[in-house]
Amino acid sequence: MSVHLVTGAGSGIGAAVAGRLLARGDELWLLARDAGRAKELAARFPGAHTLVGDLAEPSRLSWAIGHQAPPDRLDSLLHVAGVVELGRIGDLTPKVWNETLAVNLVGPAELTRLLLPQLRLSRGHVVFVNSGAGLTAHAEWGAYAAGKHGLRALADSLRAEEHAGGVRVTSVYPGRTATPMQQKVHQQEGKAYDPSRWIDPESVASAVLAALDLPRDAEMTDVTVRPGV
Known part of the structure; x- marks a missing residue:
């Protein structure tokens, strides 16, 4: 049984990934920004463990994780949480x-x-x-795209x-996906x-699981997912 920690499991792609991993019997840990959110996640994903830590406050993550009992081994760390503000x-x-940079870049780096x-x-x-904003920046997406371009650099570094120690790293670049974040983007636009x-969040989850399940002789480094016709 593999052990996974997922951020952003409350909705969208994160919820789809968490649900798939739990359904196949893996051990699941979910990062929650506060105790109330942790209770919500525990109720939504029975059997999953929770850790409380706010990606919006990267400098406090060490203290928060240090006062809890994180898993002693991890087969994957899945960074899915994110925020967007157009302008x-x-x-x-x-x-x-x-x-924006705290949640989308500095928080993931610290975690x-x-x-x-x-x-x-x-x-x-x-x-x-x-x-997709991590590959191409458009007008009014500057803050979000900057964080995602930085996230690409973080992954590559x-x-x-x-690599020499056997840790694999994958970046997944979804296009517009049917999530609450996308609904907010449309409102701002x-x-x-x-x-x-x-894209259905389940389709992005399939790409994530394909990268995780790839045999050890190979590594998916960059996966681009675009809306179908």
């Missing part, structure tokens, strides 16, 4: 930049650092669910550093939201 560069405040000993022990796998036009 033109000339209008974005430091508050938006700091909040990875804290759990690397467990991942090294298991020759585990780190998966970053990135975004981590892979180069940990002033567009009608039709989830049937976009």
